Amino acid sequence: MDNGQRSGEQPRKKRGRPPGARKALPATAHVPASPHKQPGDVLANGTTTALAEQIPAGDGQLDTITEARLSPLSKLLRSILHHDRAEITHVAKEMEVTENTIYRWMSGSSEPRPAHLKRLPEVFPEHRATLIYAINQAFPGLLDVSLISVREVPKEIYQRVAELIAANEEDDARFWQVSEAIFEQALIHLDTERRGLAITYARLMPARADGIHTLREFMMRGNAPWGFNNEAKVYLGSTTLAGAAAMLQRVQIWSDMEEGRLQVEADEFERSACAAPLLRGSRIAGVLIVSSARSDFFIDPMAYQAVNDYAQLLATALRDQDFYPVSQLNLRPMANLTIQRDYIARTYINRILTHVRKQGISRRDAEQHVQDEMEREFEEWGRLSKAEQRQKADQV
DSSP: OTTSOOTTOOOOOOSSOOSSOOOOOOOOOOOOOOTTOOTTOBOTTSSBHHHHTTSOTTOTTHHHHHHHHSOHHHHHHHHHHTTOHHHHHHHHHHHTSOHHHHHHHHHTSSOOOHHHHHHHHHHSGGGHHHHHHHHHHHSTTSSOOOOOOOOOOOHHHHHHHHHHHHHOOSHHHHHHHHHHHHHHHHHHHHOTTOSOEEEEEEEEOOOBTTBBOOEEEEEEEEOTTSOSSOSOOOEEOTTSHHHHHHHHTSOEEEETTSTTSSOOOOOTTOSEEEEEEEEETTEEEEEEEEEESSTTGGGSHHHHHHHHHHHHHHHTTSOGGGOEEGGGBOOOOOOOHHHHHHHHHHHHHHHHHHHHHHHOOOHHHHHHHHHHHHHHHHHHHTTSOHHHHHHHHHTO
């Protein structure tokens, strides 16, 4: 044959690899990070760049190894968020951090700061119990809270209020009977273990020429450490939770564990509070305030929903003339609550009796005069420092 191949010889095999799939090489231990990623950021497969660089590419044990290195809190955040970009964006905005920070918490490359840990149960109310447990396990004593569960407002109180309204023609009697029933039920419902709760209805003071300047506590009930009925009723201005609820016409919540959020004046035993406005259309009569001796009480959404429900119930017992247009609100800062309470306790009754004796008016009219005088005094004191307010009060 002219091709040089002898007859009877087998064709020579070509050099190189035989046909078929190639066997994967066992080497390499490097996954290059994106130029836009930083160490500790999360990659598409759910691990961090730092961890990915230590694990062979294509290793089927990657997820298992990653999961094993996570803290219980990081695992919980991953299970809650599922790497859902929209949800992570929303949570980052709520927590006032970057999205990368949320990814780092999920990956375990960094831990939330104490202030952020305290807010997590509030941002994820439906996972509150499991989050508190995980945080307490990882950071014992940080939250210093136990789980609280509040049931919805029982339907029996709605029926009771309807019966009392139907049975009372006289306005004052109707309000007092309804409010007593609501306050009694709310204390039993919200403070079953008697850990410390106070309920206050603060109504708007009469409008002046330039609007309504403050609310004044009108009805108060409470379990220890609060007294059953405190006669030293203070004025609540723009720097209080009640003032914020009135001006914004929506429920407001405060807790001393939430640093940097809605700084308001707090009463002596108050560790958390919820204030709900009493509305009728575009008009407002006052605010219902529930104060707790526990910092975590209003983490449970059912707790502040119950306060709002009781506020709506209480509003049904009020007259139309008890409601003012919200446009008339012009709330001002008032004197410190503790200073007010001490001062009122020492002087209120004597001032009323003095008006009755000197002016020959009824006690009810004298009481209204004294309330108006004190409102103006406390508004003036509200412009002073706390030390100056104390000095003014001690001069009497």
